Amino acid sequence: MFPVIISASTLTLFLSFAIPFDIAKAAAPPSYAIWAADSGIARGQGNGLVNGIPGVSYEHGEFQWALRLLYESTGNKSYFDYIKLGADTILSDDGRTLAAYNVSEYQLDHLRVGPTFLYLYDKTGDEKYKASADVLRAQLDTHPRTVEGQFWHKQRYPNQGWLDGVYMGDVFYAFYTSRFESKNQTAWADVNLQLSLMFNHTIQLPSDANYTGLLYHGYDASFSTVWASPDRGHSPEVWDRAVGWYFMALVDLLEFVPPTQELHKTALKQLHALAPKLIEQADPAWWLVITEPGREGNYYESSGAAMFVYSLLKAVRLGFLDDAGGRIVAAAKAAYEYMLDHWVTDNGDGTMSWQGTVHVGSLDQDGSFQYYISQSVDTDDLKGLAAFVLASIEHEKL
Template sequence: MLPLALCTLLGLLGRAVARPASYAVWGADSAIARGQGNGLDNGVPLVNYPDGEFQWALRHLLDRTGNQSYYDYILEGANNIVYDNGTVHGSYNLSAYVLDPIRTGPTFLYLYEKTDDAKWKTAAQTYRTQLNSHPRTAEGQFWHKLIYPNQGWLDGIYMGDVFYATWTAMLDANNHTAWADITRQFQLIFDHNIQIPIIDANYTGLLYHGYDYSHVAVWASPDRGHSPEVWDRALGWYMMALVDTIELAPSTSGLLKPTLLTLLNILAPPLRDAADPTTGAWWLVLTQPGRAGNYFESSGAMMFVYALLKAVRLGYVPDVDGSIVAAAKKGYEYAIANWVIDNGDGTMSWNNTVLVGSLNLAGDFDYYISQPVDIDDLKGLAAFVLASLEYELL
C-alpha cells in the first residue's frame, strides 16, 4: 500500500494535469497560461488584432461560464495598451492608417459598457476618428493600409467594420449615414471579390482575398482587380464579420441587416460544399483543392465552423436538410482529431495555423503555400475557442 502522503501527492498531480471537459475552456485557459492575448509581446505593449479576436472569444466564454477570471484577463490585456487617460499606445500609429489594430476596439467598447470608465470611450474614439480620415477608394471602400493604395481586403472588414458597427450601435445608433457606410463596406468588397461562374477559373462561388480598385497591383485581375485565389483565412474573417455584425445591428441600421443576411446566404452553401468530402476539412487555398503543396489549414476552418453554426443557430441561414450543420460538425471533429495537442500538463496546443497571408507580393498559390505554419498561433486558437463554443451548444 502506498503511504498516505504519496497518495495525496499523486492525487494533487492528477488534478493539476486534468483537462477541462469543454474544449472552449481548455483552449482559452491554455492560451492564458502561456500569456497569449494580453496586449504584450515579450513584455512590450503591442496593439494586436489576434488579441482582439481572442478577447471577443473570452467575452462569450465569460457569458457561458460566469468565470470572472476571463473578464479580468480582458481588462489586463486592454490596460496594457491603453494609458489611464485613454491614449492607445505601444505599436499603434494613427498616421499609418492600418485597419488591423482597430480589431481591439470592440474590447474598449465592451469595457466602457461594463465600467462606465471614460478611459475606454476615449480609446475607442481614437479608432472612430481614424475611420473618419482613413483613405478610401473612389467608391468608398477603406484601404486596407495606407501603404497599399486602393486595395480592399476581406481581412479589413473584420478588423475595421465590426468595430465601426459596434461603436455606431452603442453610441450613435441613429446615424443613418454611418449605417449606410458600413453596409457599403461589406457590399463593395463582396461585389469586387465574388467569383463569377464561367468567367472565373477554379470556380467555388466564394470570395477572392482582395482587390485593387486601381488595377495596378501585380496580382489584380483585368476585370474587377481581384486577387488570384480564395484564401481560407481571409474568407474566414469575412464570414465571422457577417454573423457578428448581423447580431449587433439594431433596428435603426437600415439596410445593413437585410444586406448582410443576403450575402451570408449566398456564401454559406458554397462554403459548406468547399469542405473536403473525405475529411470535412477546408483547404488553405480553396480554389486549388488537392493540388500538390496545398493542405488543410486550421484557422480558416474554425472560422468557418463558428460562422456556419452561429448562422444556423440564430436563424440567419436555413438548414432544412441539416447539411450545413453536418459539414461544420465534420470539420470541427477533424480539428479535434488532428490539430489539438494534449501537452500532458493540463494545457493544449493548437497546430496547423498559417502564420500570415498578404497581398504585398504575387498573391498566388505558390505564395500562400510557402508561408510558414505555426503552432499555438492565436489567430487560429481564438477561432477554435469560438468554434468550440458554437459546437458545444449543439
C-alpha cells in the first residue's frame, strides 16, 4: 500500500524543494520565516516520511500548518505543493488508509495531521482528503475518556490528560466541526469540555509551591501514577513546550471558532488568565522547567519560546489580547531577538539550522525536574523549527 520506492515525478517534485536558499540572503535574510521553512524543506523535513518510511507525524502537521500560513502570506505555491506532497505520501489513493496509523492506539498526537487534510480538501476538492479527515474524526467517537469526559492522551496512558493533546486533537476536532458540523452543539460542547477539564485540573494555584499561575504538564484522573498530586492529580512541574502547545491551541481556536460558541468564550477567558502570567516568566526567553527558574541544569528552551512568541503576537494582532501598554509585544519582541541571537545558525550553504529544542517531554516516568533536564537537546528538531516559522510569520507582520 505504501511502497518505499518513489515515482520519478514525485522524486522530481521533492528535489525541486531542495534548491538551497540564496547564499547572498543567508547573512541577513529578508524573512526568517522563509529562510527557516526553505531550510526545513531542503532537508526533506515534514515530507510524510518518518525515518525514511511513510508515517503519520504530529510534527509534520505542525510544520504543514506553518507552511499554509506562509503560502497564504507569500503566494509562493511551492509551499502548498510541499504540504500536498507530505499528505499524499501517507495516504492511500482513496484516503481511507493512513500510513502507520492504528486507531487502536488511540493517540491524540496522530490527529494533528487532520487540519492538513481539511485544508487540502477545501483547496482541491479532492474527496480523498475528506475521507482521511473522516477516518481521524471517527477515532474521537470511541476514544477512551476519564469519568468526567477528558480524552486520554493515549491508550497506554489510562486516565491521563496532557496539555499537548489539546493542540493535537481538539484543534482538529473543532476545525472539523466548524467545517462540516457547524450546528452540532454536542460536538462544540465536547471540545469546550476538553479545555475546561484540562485547565481546571492543571492550573497552578497560589498555594502551590513554585507558583507561576501557568499549567502543569498534565493530570491523572485516577491518581494512580507516581507523579499525580494528591489534590487534583496533576504532574509536579510546568514544562514549557506543553504550555506552548496549549497557548497555540487557544489562539488558533479563537481564530476560527464562532464567537457565539461557549468554546470561544472559554478559550478567550483562559488566554486572558494565562497571558499575563506567561509574560511574568519571560527572562527574556523561558526556562525549560518554568517552575524552576535558574535552578542548576535548567536552561532556556527554543521550541517553547517560539510557540509563546507566535501565540502572543497572533493574539494581539487579532485583538484577543489588549496590549494598550505595549508590554506583550515588547516581551515577545525581546524573546524573538534572543531566539535569533542564540538559536539561529547560518550553515553557510544558504540554509539555517535551529538550535536548542529539547527532544521530548513525557509523563511516562516521574515528571520530575531531573527527568525534563536529562532529555537530549536537538538541532533542527521539527517541533522547534516549525514553531520558529510560526513565530517569524507573526513577528514579520508587526
